[in-house]
Amino acid sequence: MSEMYRPSLHFSPKRGWMNDPNGMIKVDGVYHLFYQHDPDSTDHGPMHWGHARSTDLVTWEELPVALYPTELGTCFSGSAVETAKGEVRLFYTAHRRVDGEDYQVQCLVHADPTLTTYRLDERNPVLGNPGLVCFRDPKVLWHKRSGRWIMALTHGQSIGFYASEDLDSWTFQSSFGDRHGRHSDGPWECPDLFSISDDRGNEHWILLVGIGSGAYAEGSGTQYFVGHFDGTTFTNSNPAETTLWLDYGRDFYAAQSFFDRTGSAPTVVGWASNWQYARDTPTQSFRGVMSLPRTLSLVDTGSGLRLAQTLPHSVLSAFQSTSDQSTYRRELEVTLSVGQSAVITLFAERQPHFTITRVAANEISITVVRRQIAAAPAFAHTYRVSGAYPQKGPLRLELCVDRGLVEFATGDGLTWITQLFFPSASDGIEIVQG
Ligand code: FRU
Numbered sequence: 315m316s317e318m319y320r321p322s323l324h325f326s327p328k329r330g331w332m333n334d335p336n337g338m339i340k341v342d343g344v345y346h347l348f349y350q351h352d353p354d355s356t357d358h359g360p361m362h363w364g365h366a367r368s369t370d371l372v373t374w375e376e377l378p379v380a381l382y383p384t385e386l387g388t389c390f391s392g393s394a395v396e397t398a399k400g401e402v403r404l405f406y407t408a409h410r411r412v413d414g415e416d417y418q419v420q421c422l423v424h425a426d427p428t429l430t431t432y433r434l435d436e437r438n439p440v441l442g443n444p445g446l447v448c449f450r451d452p453k454v455l456w457h458k459r460s461g462r463w464i465m466a467l468t469h470g471q472s473i474g475f476y477a478s479e480d481l482d483s484w485t486f487q488s489s490f491g492d493r494h495g496r497h498s499d500g501p502w503e504c505p506d507l508f509s510i511s512d513d514r515g516n517e518h519w520i521l522l523v524g525i526g527s528g529a530y531a532e533g534s535g536t537q538y539f540v541g542h543f544d545g546t547t548f549t550n551s552n553p554a555e556t557t558l559w560l561d562y563g564r565d566f567y568a569a570q571s572f573f574d575r576t577g578s579a580p581t582v583v584g585w586a587s588n589w590q591y592a593r594d595t596p597t598q599s600f601r602g603v604m605s606l607p608r609t610l611s612l613v614d615t616g617s618g619l620r621l622a623q624t625l626p627h628s629v630l631s632a633f634q635s636t637s638d639q640s641t642y643r644r645e646l647e648v649t650l651s652v653g654q655s656a657v658i659t660l661f662a663e664r665q666p667h668f669t670i671t672r673v674a675a676n677e678i679s680i681t682v683v684r685r686q687i688a689a690a691p692a693f694a695h696t697y698r699v700s701g702a703y704p705q706k707g708p709l710r711l712e713l714c715v716d717r718g719l720v721e722f723a724t725g726d727g728l729t730w731i732t733q734l735f736f737p738s739a740s741d742g743i744e745i746v747q748g
Contacts, residue, residue, distance in 0.1 A: 319597050319736055321716035322638050323629065324586070325374040325604040327364055331356050332602030333592065334451075334504055334568035335583045336363055337380075337394035337404050339429075344369055345572060346429050347583065347604070348404070350391060353379055356601040357593050361388040363406065365429070370628040371581070371607045380432055381406060386421060386439060391451040391504055391568065395463070395481070396575045400427055403481055405465070407450035408439060418449045420467070422481065441484045446470055448501035454481070455507055455573070460545030466505040466521070471497050473505045473523060475548065490521070490548040495537050496557045498528025504568040507543060508580050512612045512619055518551070519543040520580075520610075520621065522560065524568045526589050529559070531682075531697045533590035534567040536560040540612070540619050552618060560621065562699040563682070563722075563732035564588045566605055580610045581626065586719055586734055594690035596736050605732055606714060606721055613728065615702075622727035625714070633714065639741045641716045647708040648747055650678075655747075660715065661735065662742030668722060668731075670711065678703050680724070680731065687736050701729045715743070 320326055330353040337348035344367050351364030363381035366374040381389040381404070392406030404423040409416065419439035423432050443449050446469055453466045457477075465476040465484055472491030476484040491502055506522040521539040529535020538558050541550045552558075560569055561584065569584035584605040587595070595601060608623035633643035648656040650672035658668040669681040678701045686694040702725050703709055712723040718735040 317599075319718050320600070321603055321719050322636060322641050323372055323632050323716050324606060324719060325366055326602060327351060327600050328376055329599045330354060330364075330601075331358055332364060332585070332600070332604075333358065333587070334391045334585050335570045335604060336391050336406070338570050338572045338583065339394040339396060339402070340572045340574040340576075340578075341396055341402060341427060341429065345371055346394065347374065348380055348394070349602075349604070351379065356597070356599075361390055361409070363389050363404075367429070370632075371626055372628050372632040377430075380404075380429075381423065384408065384434065386410065386419065387417070390418065392420075393453045393570070393573065394425075395454050395456065395573050397481070398575070402427060402429060403454075404432070405452040405454050407452065409450065416447050417443060419443050420452045420465070420484075435482075437482065440482055441465070441476065444486075451504045453504075453506050453570070456575075457543070457545045462545060464507065464543075464545065466507045468501050468503055468505065470501050473502055473521065473548075475546070477545065488547045490550070491523070494550055494554045495523065495539060496525055496528060498525050500526040500528075504570065506570050506582075507548070508571050509543075510580060510610060510612045512614060518612060518619060519548065520612075521548055522569055522571075522582075530562050530699075531564045532695060533564055533588040533692070535564075536566055536569045536584060538621060540621075558620065560584070560623075561730045561732050563730070564590075564684075564695065565719075565734045566730070566732040569605075571610075581607050582610060582623075583607050584732070586732055590692040591690035594693075595734070596687065596689045603719055603734070608730070613726075615728065620728055623723070623730055624727045642741075642743075643712070643714045644743065646711040646713070646745060648711065649708045650703070650747070656709075656711075657746045658713065659744045659746075660720065660742065661737035662739045663737065667720070667733075667735075670709070670724070672703050672709075673700075674703075676703050676705065677701070678709065678724070680729075682731060682733065684733060684735065699729060699731060701725045713743075
């Protein structure tokens with residue numbers, strides 16, 4: 315029973331709890347995915363770093379737990395880098411409670427190039443707490459122009475940037491976030507910062523930021539900023555109130571990109587869940603699934619530069635060759651006149667899950683519905699997402715279904731909606747247009 319909701323082309327741990335992707339890195343052609351993990355429980359408990367690797371981003375080999383709690387605390391989220399000398403370093407937040415409050419510091423771990431052995435740096439914590447309750451999730455990157463390492467870090471409701479010459483000693487540079495994008499009652503979590511070129515070859519910087527509650531579709535979600543980073547300061551290219559979402563669904567959180575020293579288009583993976591109900595989902599031996607990996611590009615749209623996401627070829631061919639009836643990918647083309655809708659109903663259910671309506675010549679509205687499940691009261695919802703109807707030709711839709719996990723895309727990858735379902739039948743799709 316518990317395996318009924320285990321997707322076949324997405325990573326999930328064999329047993330135990332999983333949340334955020336951590337330490338994502340590609341070394342010598344191998345992708346490593348670490349993750350927030352409690353091997354002994356299906357609830358969020360003392361965090362370890364679980365570990366899996368893959369050469370094609372589809373077949374994941376689960377490896378022994380990489381990081382265990384120490385006297386400095388449990389192992390919260392973080393990242394991994396490879397130096398020019400081929401040394402691999404992991405950074406994580408050690409989290410503990412001191413006098414009834416969270417106390418978080420940043421730690422450094424040395425890994426061998428195959429990422430099988432780990433040595434905690436004896437100087438840990440390499441970055442002590444400056445007096446912030448929420449001070450976590452170090453994302454380290456190489457900033458070529460300034461020739462320094464940069465660490466982006468949760469600083470309460472903003473992101474702090476630190477710089478280092480040697481990955482050991484870190485100096486605060488600046489922070490970004492006040493009055494920009496979406497804020498809610500919790501901290502800005504799990505930052506990621508990377509450069510990407512637009513279609514004219516100009517470099518831009520993307521800052522990804524998770525908010526645990528108050529995202530587009532309620533609860534947790536991943537927003538992004540397009541801007542510039544000069545090695546010291548991040549500058550938003552859009553007006554402060556612009557809010558951009560990497561995914562409009564309810565199940566795409568804490569997204570991170572792979573560090574790749576050889577430089578390739580950024581590819582992200584998110585945790586396909588939401589803190590509103592992550593602990594209540596009805597699986598048994600494990601709890602937590604990752605999204606599909608998605609490769610990013612920066613597209614010049616009528617409203618400015620926006621991120622588009624496409625699936626890597628290896629993922630597309632895995633969907634083509636799978637013999638699992640409950641795992642499929644459909645590319646649909648629909649032609650709608652204004653006022654007309656296309657209705658998608660999944661899992662042999664009676665009521666639709668996605669209704670796509672052409673509301674104006676160049677605009678669609680997608681109504682997304684998910685019904686209640688007994689175990690998770692916060693699960694049900696209805697919300698709307700707007701998108702573009704193309705100037706020429708039909709509207710293209712893409713739907714990836716893997717057991718209960720659904721990733722829906724339109725607008726050539728500009729709009730993604732990731733949704734977790736726990737259906738009683740896992741196959742059956744009906745598309746009605748009219
Ligand atoms: C985000 C998060 C991180 C933290 C981790 C703990 O989902 O809250 O900020 O490091 O989960 O598991």
